[in-house]
Amino acid sequence: MKPAVLHVEDLTIHFGGIHALEAVSFFVKEQQIVGLIGPNGAGKTTVFNLLTGVYQPDRGDIYLENKSLLRKKTYQRCRMGVARTFQNIRLFGDLSAADNIKVAMNDQFRYPLASGIIRGRGYRQGERSAAEHADLLLDMMGLGGNADLMARQLPYGQQRKLEIARALAARPKILLLDEPAAGMNPTETEELKDMIRMIRDQLGISVLLIEHDMNVVMDLCEFIFVLDYGRIIARGTSDKIQNDAKVIEAYLGGELNGDYA
Ligand SMILES: Nc1ncnc2c1ncn2[C@@H]1O[C@H](COP(=O)(O)OP(=O)(O)O)[C@@H](O)[C@H]1O
Ligand SMILES: [Mg+2]
Known part of the structure; x- marks a missing residue:
């Protein structure tokens, strides 16, 4: 069990x-x-x-x-x-999608989120930058093409997905x-x-x-x-x-x- x-x-x-x-x-x-x-x-x-x-x-x-x-x-x-998203979206509207994720990372990006995915992508433990880690999460949540858009410019559904990506940044x-x-x-x-x-x-x-x-x-x-x-x-x-x-x-x-x- x-x-x-x-x-x-x-x-x-x-x-x-x-x-x-x-x-x-x-x-x-x-x-x-x-x-x-x-x-x-x-x-x-x-x-x-x-x-x-x-x-x-x-x-x-x-x-x-x-x-x-x-x-x-x-x-x-x-x-x-423990990570959460909110019933009402709480993003930094004037920050880019990628930056919304990076601010949630602290020093945690140094460690592998899921070693399987990361090894598959050729990353080694501790070698990824915050930017690379943010990219991984953006891709996973289908936001890869919009990483540089401000959060408030994203369609509502994508904002909700960005919130999830941000919550995942804390591993x-x-x-x-x-x-x-x-x-x-x-x-x-x-x-x-x-x-x-x-x-x-x-x-x-x-x-x-x-x-x-x-x-x-x-x-x-x-x-x-x-x-x-x-x-x-x-x-x-x-x-x-x-x-x-x-x-x-x-x-x-x-x-x-x-x-x-
Ligand atoms: N901070 C608070 N002060 C007073 N009442 C609250 C507070 N938070 C929640 N409640 C009350 O607790 C009950 C449950 O609310 P909530 O957990 O938001 O329900 P749900 O998410 O299931 O719709 C409701 O009656 C709500 O009004
Ligand atoms: Mg509720």
């Missing part, structure tokens, strides 16, 4: 009277793509904010490869291997994606699915995916956790989740068919 990269135990937080999360436990194993789904306001983004140290939980713990993250600051968690062990397909057209969404698979298969990175597009979730995710009103109401494979009475009720029927607005 694969070991867990990320393991969350009994995570609980409230904002004033709102119990945003109540006793949430889940795990993501090595090289898994795991879905975190649920209706608006269910608490999905709050999970990411807890994982990245934006909020502190009232109760519970978070383990990355069995090490607790609870007392670590956001930048420390990033160095330890994470786990990538947290918050609604990456939001606002993408069907072609971009299909490309995104392939890219997320590449991130897992070629870079060996685990992915925790928040996504409303059920086609994306059901196609990609080996395992899915469903949140509703801050609690996990169901867990399992896509087949199991699609037929779970509580999940169908939480979504009032329609959204699980893939046409969530």
